[in-house]
Amino acid sequence: MIRPLAEWYDLRDIGNAVGALLEQIEDWGAPDWVPYVVSGLIGVVAILLWTVLSVLAFIWIERRVVGLMQNRIGPNRVGPMGLLQPVADALKLLFKEPVTTRDSDRVLFWLAPIVVFIPTMVVFAVIPFGERMVLADLNVGVLFLIAIGSINTIAVFMAGWSSNNKYALLGAMRTIAMLISYELIQVLVLLAAVLFVGSMRLGDIVAWQQDYGVWLIFLQPLGLLGYVIAGAVEMNRSPTDTAEAESEIVAGYHTEYGGIKFGFFYQAEYLAGFAIAAVIVTLYMGGWTLWGLEEWVPGWLIFLAKLYGVFFIYIWSRGTLPRLRIDQLMGFAWKFMLPLALVNVLVVGGERLLWQEAELSSGEALPLFGVVNFVLAVGLIVGWAWILGHRRPDRVAHRAILTKEVGAIFYGEPAPNI
Amino acid sequence: MDDTGTVVAFYVLSAMTVGSALGVVVVRNLVHAVVFLIVSFMGVAGLYITLSADFVAVTQILIYAGAVSVLLLFAIVLTPRGERGNSESFLRLPALLLALLVAFTLGYVAIDTDWVISDREGFEETASVIGEALLDKYVLPFEIASVLLLAAMLGAIVLVRPETPTEEAGE
Amino acid sequence: MSVDLEHYLIVGAILFSIGLYLALAKQNFIGVLMGIELMFNAVNLTFVAFSRFVESPNPLDGHVFVVFVITVAAAEAATALALAVLLYRVRDTINVDRIDSLKW
Numbered sequence: 001m002i003r004p005l006a007e008w009y010d011l012r013d014i015g016n017a018v019g020a021l022l023e024q025i026e027d028w029g030a031p032d033w034v035p036y037v038v039s040g041l042i043g044v045v046a047i048l049l050w051t052v053l054s055v056l057a058f059i060w061i062e063r064r065v066v067g068l069m070q071n072r073i074g075p076n077r078v079g080p081m082g083l084l085q086p087v088a089d090a091l092k093l094l095f096k097e098p099v100t101t102r103d104s105d106r107v108l109f110w111l112a113p114i115v116v117f118i119p120t121m122v123v124f125a126v127i128p129f130g131e132r133m134v135l136a137d138l139n140v141g142v143l144f145l146i147a148i149g150s151i152n153t154i155a156v157f158m159a160g161w162s163s164n165n166k167y168a169l170l171g172a173m174r175t176i177a178m179l180i181s182y183e184l185i186q187v188l189v190l191l192a193a194v195l196f197v198g199s200m201r202l203g204d205i206v207a208w209q210q211d212y213g214v215w216l217i218f219l220q221p222l223g224l225l226g227y228v229i230a231g232a233v234e235m236n237r238s239p240t241d242t243a244e245a246e247s248e249i250v251a252g253y254h255t256e257y258g259g260i261k262f263g264f265f266y267q268a269e270y271l272a273g274f275a276i277a278a279v280i281v282t283l284y285m286g287g288w289t290l291w292g293l294e295e296w297v298p299g300w301l302i303f304l305a306k307l308y309g310v311f312f313i314y315i316w317s318r319g320t321l322p323r324l325r326i327d328q329l330m331g332f333a334w335k336f337m338l339p340l341a342l343v344n345v346l347v348v349g350g351e352r353l354l355w356q357e358a359e360l361s362s363g364e365a366l367p368l369f370g371v372v373n374f375v376l377a378v379g380l381i382v383g384w385a386w387i388l389g390h391r392r393p394d395r396v397a398h399r400a401i402l403t404k405e406v407g408a409i410f411y412g413e414p415a416p417n418i
Numbered sequence: 419m420d421d422t423g424t425v426v427a428f429y430v431l432s433a434m435t436v437g438s439a440l441g442v443v444v445v446r447n448l449v450h451a452v453v454f455l456i457v458s459f460m461g462v463a464g465l466y467i468t469l470s471a472d473f474v475a476v477t478q479i480l481i482y483a484g485a486v487s488v489l490l491l492f493a494i495v496l497t498p499r500g501e502r503g504n505s506e507s508f509l510r511l512p513a514l515l516l517a518l519l520v521a522f523t524l525g526y527v528a529i530d531t532d533w534v535i536s537d538r539e540g541f542e543e544t545a546s547v548i549g550e551a552l553l554d555k556y557v558l559p560f561e562i563a564s565v566l567l568l569a570a571m572l573g574a575i576v577l578v579r580p581e582t583p584t585e586e587a588g589e
Numbered sequence: 590m591s592v593d594l595e596h597y598l599i600v601g602a603i604l605f606s607i608g609l610y611l612a613l614a615k616q617n618f619i620g621v622l623m624g625i626e627l628m629f630n631a632v633n634l635t636f637v638a639f640s641r642f643v644e645s646p647n648p649l650d651g652h653v654f655v656v657f658v659i660t661v662a663a664a665e666a667a668t669a670l671a672l673a674v675l676l677y678r679v680r681d682t683i684n685v686d687r688i689d690s691l692k693w
Contacts, residue, residue: 033423105449139543143476150484154456157491161449169495176488183484200545420591428592432600439607442623455623458604462630465600468592469641474655478633481659486626486666493619493670497677506614507686513613521606528598535594536644547649548656556653563660570664574671 005132012298015132018042043135047124055270059086062315069319093266096259101164108162113257113264115155119148120271127278128203130288130299141202142190145279146183149234152272153179159265160253171252174326175236181333182233188341189226192348193283196220206287212362213291217284218370222344222377224284226337228313231276233329236269237314239321240329277310285310335388340380347376419468419540427468435461448502452490459483470540473548597638604631618673618683622666629662 005019006012021042022035060075060083067074075082100109125135126144138144153176160172193216194200197208209215217224233240254265281287285306288299324332351372355365419425438461441454459482466475494502541547552560604627611624633655640651677683 036423105447108449108453111453138472140472140476140545143473143480143545147476147480147484150480153484153488154491157488158453161491161495173495180485180488419593422590425590425592428596432596436600436603436607439604439627442627443607443611448617448619451620451623455626458627459630462604462634465597465634466637469597469637471637471641471652471655474633474637474652474659477656477659478630481663482626482630486663489666489670490619490622493622493673496674497619497683498681501617501683503617504620505616507616510614513610516613517606517610520609521602524602524605525599528602529595533594533642534644535642536648538641538648540641541649544649544652548652551647551649551653552656555647556657559657563657566661567664570668574667577668577671577675 012294012296013130013132014298014300015130019132040135043125047121047135051121051124051271051274052267054274055267056086056090058270058311059089062318065312065315066319069316090263093260093263098259098261099256101256105162105164108158109256110261112155112159112162113261113268115158116152117264117268117271119151119155120268120275122148123275124278126202127275127282128206128287129303133288133300134203137201137203140200142194142200142205142283146187146190149186149275150183152234156253159257163253163256165256168253168255171255175253178233178240178326178329178333181330182230182337185226185333185337185341186230186234188338188345189223189230190283192220192223192341192345195345196348196352198352202282202287205283206289209286210289212366214366214370215284215286219366219373220284220344220348221374222340222380223348224280225377225381226341226344227280227284229337231280232314232317233333235272235276235314237273237318239317239323241323273311273314274307277307277314280310281306336384340384343380347373424468428465431461431464431468434458435465446504448494448504449491451504452487452494455490456483456487459487471544473545594638594642597642598635601631601635601638604628604634616684616686618676618685619670621685622669622673625669626662626666629658633658 006016007020010016018039022039025035025038063085064074064082075085078084078088100106123145126138126141128134128137156172156175156179160168160170160175163169193205196216196219197205199205199208205216254262257265281303288294288303290297290302294302351365351369354360355369419428435458438454438457442451442458445451445454459478463475463478463483466472466478608624608627608629608631611627612621613624615621615624636651636655636658640648673683676688680688682688
């Protein structure tokens, strides 16, 4: 349950300060709707400021970190250690000429970057940054996240269509195909999480994890894996950015966009990353709680630390993993992840029913479920991949027989001793 | 419902919905018409929220704005380039008269009837009650709906499959 | 200044008639489909308005109806658009004024 308001300088929950401000406004005799509107405005301004500053910071962080992973120094020219690189990027994008292609659909061309940007920002309205720091704790919070994420497909189509460029349209089609496939997996995985907790409200899910003292990551590892992968695809980042990578399709649906319009797409990509990371932290990693540490350390600091940690994992995967082809991605979604997600829903539902009907206490039920789910996850992934035919290749590379396969390395029988 | 916020929200949202529905009728380009239709769907979702139907509003956005609209746009891409205008057929005048007649009839019935209004203040939480009803009282339509979706999916795939050339037994 | 059931019903009636006009008067097959979807939306709005305002032992049955209507509308849109693509393949046009004979 939410604790009563503490003193306004209690920084562990900035909602205390806002609550004190609103009480002060009410004491001044303002009509009823003023505190409501003021709290909404404060929340909106806070989210806007935080997202913009985070994106600026992470432009630098990502390029340095990926550079170090690829054994090179990242940007280090602009400012000390390259710290002003994001500012330079932003200024460059602002000063470039925004070109509109000749026969394109002018209204849709202008509208598409805005419509791409808005859903990624709106998602942060339902995410609890602290105990009292939610802009709108909806009763259907989880479904809201999925619904707002599905508006991205329209924006991508508008961008690809209005560019009057066949590669843009092709890239947009591929992106939409990817997005809707992985959206389905996202829905099934989030359904399993909601089924176990029993409420779609994100504040309730964090409170559940706080009350039972366990994170959902330990209870549903298959779900977490599914959501991490589905989220990576929804973000349009490497290793799954086939539809917009430069070596693939000349930047896909945002080929024709330059200047600040491209800046919107760029920022929307980072914001989508933060949104997915925020959902993972809230649902699976305990949100702003840390097993009691939130008594001393402010909850929102814990939340931000976890969020940046999860986003770092995505940056890490970008620097390390090679890009997937579009047919590999789609095959992975429909043939591998979808059956696993369905089995996950079944198993989680069964466990929830077992917990209720057998009236086990949480101390004995939850560790049992955790162990069973973990074993099941590992077994299902390995077993299903083996059934689908992805056996381990014979890892010993053999010398090519020169006459047949010049310069090739083939796996299979060992080369004869020539 | 008489607090200022809900009244203002209702008028703004219904103006947006009806305006963009009229936009679908008037606009010359089919893709623009679909975009106006999407705006109209969003407006209807907003109206659901003023009626405190949270689950239905989010479902509306998820399915209509996120899936049905994408279907419409894909169909536009797969159909000929020359026929992307949004013109009316030769039956437009009778259709207009019929539409006006239907509107007036429905409006008159809506205003004239003595509805039995209850004193409810709005629903608290609709999702759990809808879920229970779906699995308790309406489980048969629920199952039939899932079979219907399966049939529609298979039907759409079979209809749009490219025709494979028949293989003649060579030797 | 309050918002009652009649307001929502009138909005629903207007949306339904606009959808009816689109379904009857548009030349493009996809225009007709847009009209049908708009009619579905108007009907859903009326259901939800009734469920909110009218006295009833199970008020949320209206919402259950709306969920079913949305489901069936999505299935119908998918099938109708597959038919549109097939129609283009067979008749080389999707102008409903020209698809008015069963045989060539």
